[in-house]
Amino acid sequence: MRPAPDTPTARHALAACHTLAAPAHSELIIKKSRFIGCVQPMADRASAQAAVAALWRQHPGAAHVCWALRAGGQSAAVDDGEPGGTAGRPMLQVLQHQALDAVLASVVRYFGGVKLGAGALLRAYTDTIAQALRDAPKVSLQPMQTLHCQLPYALEGWLRREIEAAGAQLLAVQHGARVTLQLRLPQAQAARLMQRVNDNGQGLVQWCPAPR
Numbered sequence: 001m002r003p004a005p006d007t008p009t010a011r012h013a014l015a016a017c018h019t020l021a022a023p024a025h026s027e028l029i030i031k032k033s034r035f036i037g038c039v040q041p042m043a044d045r046a047s048a049q050a051a052v053a054a055l056w057r058q059h060p061g062a063a064h065v066c067w068a069l070r071a072g073g074q075s076a077a078v079d080d081g082e083p084g085g086t087a088g089r090p091m092l093q094v095l096q097h098q099a100l101d102a103v104l105a106s107v108v109r110y111f112g113g114v115k116l117g118a119g120a121l122l123r124a125y126t127d128t129i130a131q132a133l134r135d136a137p138k139v140s141l142q143p144m145q146t147l148h149c150q151l152p153y154a155l156e157g158w159l160r161r162e163i164e165a166a167g168a169q170l171l172a173v174q175h176g177a178r179v180t181l182q183l184r185l186p187q188a189q190a191a192r193l194m195q196r197v198n199d200n201g202q203g204l205v206q207w208c209p210a211p212r
Helices: 008-013 045-058 088-097 118-134 153-165 187-200
Strands: 018-020 024-030 033-041 064-070 076-078 103-110 138-140 144-151 169-175 179-186 206-208
Touching: 018 033, 024 118, 033 118, 045 064, 045 076, 045 103, 064 088, 076 088, 088 103, 088 118, 103 118, 144 153, 144 187, 153 169, 153 179, 153 187, 179 187
Parallel strands: none
Antiparallel strands: 018 138, 024 033, 033 103, 064 076, 064 103, 144 179, 144 206, 169 179
16 A cells, blocks of 8 residues: 655645545446445544455455545555556545545446556546545534643543543543543634643643654
8 A cells, every 4th residue: 555645735725624424426337347436434544444445345356446545644545456546546636626634535446348548547536536526415624633631640530521521532541650641622622621621630731742
């Protein structure tokens, strides 16, 4: 698998502002080859790989399962045996041009016995995903923020309740000399949660910069 992160130019010009509310599908027949497209919400690469593995189980006779993921720094483009640059990258560019993030685009191809040239393949994969996106329900993408903090063991239960009440997602917990928590929540709510914790945490909760 070859990661294909967005370029800085693409990020500035095509900042992601939407994601998908639900999966959507499409199907094209081109010179007897069957292209089955799916676009769906996807948070990260591990989830995308699991979804692609499920597609292989559903389509054991397929020739290729090509896919593209745009999920912040975890973007990827996979040609799965098709000529380089004819499948994964074009699908990723469709997601970029439609300003979508946290989305997996996949195309299952059943080979029909007629070989397609590079240009025809590129159009086939692009058109399959574009058609799926035409009817896909889109929602505004809420900017998220990841926070890290350290605190005494005595405050762990209290802070977990605060995190749950704020609707934040607890990503990781480490127990050492102090408890270290990693959480994720909408950016608009992050400052409010930090202020509430600072006001009620007796000055014992330390917010840390994100590890590099």
